[in-house]
Amino acid sequence: MITRLRRTACAVLAAVLAVLVLPAGGAGAQQQQQQRSRLRIDLGQLQPRVVESTTPTLTLTGSITNTGDRKVENIQARVQRGAVLDDERELRGALDEPDRTDAVNRPQVSSPFQDVTAVLEPGQSTQFTLVVPLVGDAGALKLEKPGVYPIALNFNGDPDYGRTERVGALSALLPVLAVPGQAGVNPPAAPRQLSVLWPLVDDHPRREETPLDGGLPVFDDDGLSASVSGGRLFALVDAVQQAARTDVSLLRSLCFVVDPDLLGSVAAMTTGYRVRTADGRLVDGSGGRAARLWLDRVQELTRGQCVVALPYADADLAALARAGATALQADALAGATGVAAALGTKPLAGVVWPEGGTLDARTLGELAKTGRTTVLADPGKLRDQAGSAPYRLADNLDAVPYDELVADSLRQNPTSTGVRTSSVQNGLAALVFRTAFQSGQPVLVAPPRRWNASAAELAVFLQTLQSLVSRGYTAPLGLQSLVDGTGRGTASALSYDLPDSAAELPTSVTTTIAQLDGVQRELVASVLFEDDTRLVSPQALVEPLRDGLLRAASVGWRGDPGDAQAAVTGVSNQVAALLGQVSVTDSSTPLSLASSDSPIPVYITNDLPVTVQVKINMGEVPGLAPEQQTVVRIPAKAKFLRFLSAEVTRSGRFSVDVWLTTEQGTRLGSTSRVELNSTSFGSITLIVTFTAAGVLVLLVGLRVFRRIKARRGAGAPAASEL
Numbered sequence: 145m146i147t148r149l150r151r152t153a154c155a156v157l158a159a160v161l162a163v164l165v166l167p168a169g170g171a172g173a174q175q176q177q178q179q180r181s182r183l184r185i186d187l188g189q190l191q192p193r194v195v196e197s198t199t200p201t202l203t204l205t206g207s208i209t210n211t212g213d214r215k216v217e218n219i220q221a222r223v224q225r226g227a228v229l230d231d232e233r234e235l236r237g238a239l240d241e242p243d244r245t246d247a248v249n250r251p252q253v254s255s256p257f258q259d260v261t262a263v264l265e266p267g268q269s270t271q272f273t274l275v276v277p278l279v280g281d282a283g284a285l286k287l288e289k290p291g292v293y294p295i296a297l298n299f300n301g302d303p304d305y306g307r308t309e310r311v312g313a314l315s316a317l318l319p320v321l322a323v324p325g326q327a328g329v330n331p332p333a334a335p336r337q338l339s340v341l342w343p344l345v346d347d348h349p350r351r352e353e354t355p356l357d358g359g360l361p362v363f364d365d366d367g368l369s370a371s372v373s374g375g376r377l378f379a380l381v382d383a384v385q386q387a388a389r390t391d392v393s394l395l396r397s398l399c400f401v402v403d404p405d406l407l408g409s410v411a412a413m414t415t416g417y418r419v420r421t422a423d424g425r426l427v428d429g430s431g432g433r434a435a436r437l438w439l440d441r442v443q444e445l446t447r448g449q450c451v452v453a454l455p456y457a458d459a460d461l462a463a464l465a466r467a468g469a470t471a472l473q474a475d476a477l478a479g480a481t482g483v484a485a486a487l488g489t490k491p492l493a494g495v496v497w498p499e500g501g502t503l504d505a506r507t508l509g510e511l512a513k514t515g516r517t518t519v520l521a522d523p524g525k526l527r528d529q530a531g532s533a534p535y536r537l538a539d540n541l542d543a544v545p546y547d548e549l550v551a552d553s554l555r556q557n558p559t560s561t562g563v564r565t566s567s568v569q570n571g572l573a574a575l576v577f578r579t580a581f582q583s584g585q586p587v588l589v590a591p592p593r594r595w596n597a598s599a600a601e602l603a604v605f606l607q608t609l610q611s612l613v614s615r616g617y618t619a620p621l622g623l624q625s626l627v628d629g630t631g632r633g634t635a636s637a638l639s640y641d642l643p644d645s646a647a648e649l650p651t652s653v654t655t656t657i658a659q660l661d662g663v664q665r666e667l668v669a670s671v672l673f674e675d676d677t678r679l680v681s682p683q684a685l686v687e688p689l690r691d692g693l694l695r696a697a698s699v700g701w702r703g704d705p706g707d708a709q710a711a712v713t714g715v716s717n718q719v720a721a722l723l724g725q726v727s728v729t730d731s732s733t734p735l736s737l738a739s740s741d742s743p744i745p746v747y748i749t750n751d752l753p754v755t756v757q758v759k760i761n762m763g764e765v766p767g768l769a770p771e772q773q774t775v776v777r778i779p780a781k782a783k784f785l786r787f788l789s790a791e792v793t794r795s796g797r798f799s800v801d802v803w804l805t806t807e808q809g810t811r812l813g814s815t816s817r818v819e820l821n822s823t824s825f826g827s828i829t830l831i832v833t834f835t836a837a838g839v840l841v842l843l844v845g846l847r848v849f850r851r852i853k854a855r856r857g858a859g860a861p862a863a864s865e866l
Contacts, residue, residue, distance in 0.1 A: 182212035183219075183264075183299055183312030185564045188600070190316065193572055193608050195278060195287065197322040202276045202285065204297060208260070208312060209269040212303065216264045216311055219301040220257040223276045225318070228291035232549060235317070235577060238294045239553055242315040242565045256283045257300065264301075279324050290329045291581070292573050293318045316566040317553070317573035321580060329580050331616035336579045337586035338618040339626050340609070341452070341497065341520070341546070343401040343593050344380060344442065346371065348700030348707070349457050351409045352420065352714050354688035356722060356752075361412045362426065366419045368409060369431025372438035376596060381441050383602035388445075391610045397620030399450035400442075401497060401593075404479035405457035405695060407442075407486040410435045439486075446487050450623050453480035453491035457695040458593075460649050461498065462640070464697055465507040467654035472661045473510060476694050492624055494518055499593060499699040500647060501525055501546065504640040512540040518627045519543045520590065521638055522551075531633025532585055533626070543638060544626055546590035550574045554591045568601040572608050579618040586621050586629075594700070649701060653708045657693050660712075660719055663810055664689045667722075671806045673755040675780035680753040689719055725751040726758060726778065727813025728802050743787035744770070744818065746802055750778040758812060760788065763801035767793045768820070770800075775807060797821045 188206040192199040202223065210216055229235045255276040264270060274297070277284035287293065299312040322328020346368060353362040371377040387394050413435035418426045455461060456479030464473040477496075484490045494517045496503075501522025503511075511517040518534060523545035529535060534542040554571035571591070578587050591597075597605070612618045648654075664686045672682035692715040701708035729747040750756050757777045762770040771789040778784040803815040 181310075181312045181564075182210065182214070182216055182301070182303060184209045184211045185297065185299070185312050185314040187297075187314060187316075187564070187566050187569075190566065190569055193319075193569060193604055194576055194611070195318060195320040195322070195324070197324055197326060197328055200278055200324045202278055202295075202318070204274045204276075205272065207269050207271050208264070208299060210264040210266050212311075213266055214304040214306070215266065216301040216303045217262060218308075219260045219262075219264060219299055219311065221260050221272060221274055221297060221299045222255045222257045223274060223285065224252050224254040224296045224298060225285045225287075226252055226294040228289060228293055228320075229317075230291065232577075235292060235574070236549065236552070238315075238317060239549075239570060239574075253284075253286050255285065260299065287320055287323045290320050290322055292577050293320060312564075314564040314566065316569045318569075319573040319576035319580075321576065331580075332583060334583070335616055335619040336583060337621035337626075338397050338575075338579065338589065338609070338613070339586060339621045339623050340398050340589040341401050341591065341623075342380065342384065342398045343591065343595055344377065344406065345401065345403045345454065345458060345594055346377065346406050346409075346700070347594055348704075349405055349409075349695035349698050349711070351405070351412065351695065352692075352711070353718060354412075354691070356685060356688065360416050360418050361409075362418050362420055363409075363413075363429060364420055366429055366431060369413065369429060369434055372410060373431060373434035378438060379597075379599035379602055380595065381438065381445060383599060383606055384445060385441065386603060387606035387610060391614070393613065393620060394606060394610050395449055396622060397609070397613070399452055399492075399623040400446050401452045401454060402442075402446075402483050402487070402491075403454045403456075403458050404482035404486070405691070405698075407439070408482055410439050411486060414439065443487050446489050449489065451483060451487065451489050451491045452495050452497060452623070453483040454497065455479060455694075456482070456691070457698045458499070458700060459694045459697040460654075460699045460702070461496075461507050462504045462645070463648040463654045464657070465504060465510065466645070466648065467651070467658040469654070469658040469661050469697075470510055471665065472657070472690070472693060472697070473507070474514070475690060476697070477511075477514065479694075492627065495520065495623070495627060497590070497593075499702070500644055501551075501590075502638050502640050502644055504645070505637075508537070508541060508638065512538060516540050517542070519638065520588065521545050523548050525639045526635045526637075527639055528636035529633060530635070532629075533633060534629055535633040535635040537635055537638060542627075543635060544588065544629075546588040547574075547578065550578065550587065551590045554589075554595075568597050568605050572605065575609070575612070576617075579612055586626055587618070588623075588626060647702055649697060649699075649708055650705045653701075653705070653712050654697065656712050656716065657697050660689070660716060661693055663719055663723075664693070666806060666808055666810060670808070671757055671810075672752070673757065673777075675753065675755045678753045678780045680780070682754050685752070685754060686722075689715060689722070692718060722752070723810070723812045724814070726756050726804060728760075728804060728816035729783070730816045730818075742790075742792065744790050744800075744820070746786050746788055746818075748776070748778055748784040748786065748804065750780065750782055750784065753780050755779055756812075757807075758804045759807055760786065761803050761805055762788065762790075765798055765800045767796075767798065768800060769793070792820075 186207045191203045229238060258274055260272045261270045278287050295316055295318045297314040298310055300308055301311040302308050303311065350363045350365060350368050351361055352364045384398065413429060414432050416432065417429040419429045420426055455476035459476035461473055461476065480491050494515055496511060496517060497520040502525040503519065517540060521543040526535060526543060526545060534544045537543055550571055553574040554567050613620055668682050668686050672685065674681055696711040696715050701711060727749055729749050746760055755777055757775065760774040760776060769791040774788060776786055798820055800818050800820060801815050802818055804812040
């Protein structure tokens with residue numbers, strides 16, 4: 145009790161000093177804003193999501209968790225609201241600065257503090273429920289008129305070794321269609337039309353390998369199983385199915401955005417797969433049944449509905465273009481055929497939703513070459529707009545902007561001080577603002593690509609959309625109608641600025657991807673050929689490598705260069721493993737060459753199920769002149785012996801390196817060292833030898849001649865003396 149009184153006295157003294165020394169809204173407020181939260185607030189429910197005349201109270205439920213290293217005592221909470229936000233600029237300000245839990249620089253209305261818990265140890269959690277009147281005098285938020293209000297849920301407490309302070313906060317926007325007990329905003333005579341993108345995209349590609357021998361695919365973890373069996377991807381599908389049971393008309397406004405690689409990976413799980421553990425072992429995956437159920441539900445849900453196909457593995461098209469891998473870029477876009485095969489529903493042709501809502505000029509040009517293309521774009525990137533959407537950018541190239549305010553509000557914005565935001569609630573507030581308080585062009589809702597809202601929040605989002613539609617505040621509009629709209633506006637360009645290029649995958653990753661793409665295309669074009677006895681297509685053999693490159697190029701790796709590098713390294717290792725299956729076999733014993741033109745035997749092994757055309761290369765060794773440009777074809781699954789012509793110009797024992805390449809110079813397999821033992825004489829050696837022998841004979845003959853001459857000269861004087 146004494147400790148609490150001391151803390152209270154210190155807090156009162158500090159407050160008095162702050163009032164006397166600091167101006168209102170000055171350094172004291174800034175210090176409070178900059179102090180990091182000690183509690184994590186998880187909002188479970190906020191009722192109502194949209195205030196109407198029949199909802200007199202606001203109820204907030206959820207949990208708080210002590211994320212600090214100190215015990216916190218005497219935790220209390222209250223709700224504050226700022227003045228109504230009259231225009232879009234103020235609304236954006238509240239979204240952009242959630243740290244300012246006072247929300248506006250205007251007088252606030254606060255409910256009284258309510259006790260939550262007496263003590264919360266580090267790591268400990270507890271539930272809370274707050275009920276606050278919306279109108280009235282005692283403790284009410286005193287709503288004044290319809291509109292969107294910023295509200296803040298603030299928690300105060302006494303951390304160990306400190307004074308009473310704000311230990312956690314959550315900010316949100318509260319849309320009000322009617323002040324309780326009063327008349328509200330009537331639905332417009334011409335409701336604003338609404339179209340919603342519903343993304344079914346995994347956090348990042350998980351399939352790391354598809355064995356060339358047709359074995360079970362390998363996943364880097366079993367996270368996809370968890371996601372489709374009750375996690376994020378399950379919630380995205382289940383929320384729509386639950387909402388459609390009450391009002392099937394909702395589906396008219398939804399367009400499912402699907403990654404072809406995700407569908408292929410889930411389908412692969414249904415027939416068995418393996419998972420690489422943290423210590424590198426491979427274990428059998430356990431998500432086959434859940435994958436089958438999820439895939440069946442997606443097929444049922446999307447049957448006859450609007451579907452947009454992302455590039456395969458959600459590849460970073462701009463990064464591929466910058467690396468010069470335009471052919472791989474085209475492969476990524478061709479993945480739409482996989483969506484049609486997996487779902488039985490043909491995706492909208494030519495519709496592209498890029499990460500960040502923009503693409504570079506080179507990529508846009510490549511897209512326009514493939515046919516009419518519509519980019520779902522960030523409106524802030526469109527330049528010199530005139531008229532209404534769709535906007536013509538160039539021949540075969542249009543842009544349909546999504547609603548930037550709604551998109552930003554649905555994005556969870558982390559703050560430096562730990563203030564939490566309710567992204568779904570903010571998104572609903574922005575939607576109410578657009579449909580009930582504004583008129584204009586259709587609203588295209590583009591949530592985060594990898595939307596991580598909880599199942600309960602997704603359900604509330606769709607229920608609120610249904611309510612807005614049923615009450616006439618908005619009307620559903622299919623994306624196809626929006627893309628094919630009667631509006632024929634124009635825009636000069638879609639800007640792609642430095643922050644956009646900086647967000648791309650690292651150049652080190654995309655450069656390697658482009659190099660490996662060149663290798664796999666060379667293999668298909670001039671190295672691998674179908675064998676009549678095996679009937680395996682080179683394209684089918686190399687396809688897993690191409691898919692692996694697209695997974696390594698996924699925008700899912702943006703902001704995570706380490707994992708991006710690991711992904712491309714994995715594909716590089718697979719390419720090396722494929723090339724390594726065609727190699728020169730070492731001879732176990734030295735080879736003896738009996739003559740200067742004795743052929744050198746080279747043993748080649750091809751473990752691939754296709755015929756391979758390779759070039760045999762021999763290193764430069766003094767005394768050996770091998771045959772050049774030796775190109776051979778090795779049948780599938782065969783060992784091959786080829787004798788290479790070579791001229792030996794010296795005898796003795798020496799080594800020569802032998803290796804294989806493609807005709808363009810790509811190495812295959814490893815280098816083999818051949819030991820040669822030559823007992824022959826080359827032509828130069830023979831000439832030298834015979835010349836030396838001739839000289840020797842000449843010298844010997846000359847010496848004999850001199851001796852004979854000398855003897856004859858000695859015999860002549862002896863005869864004269866007689």
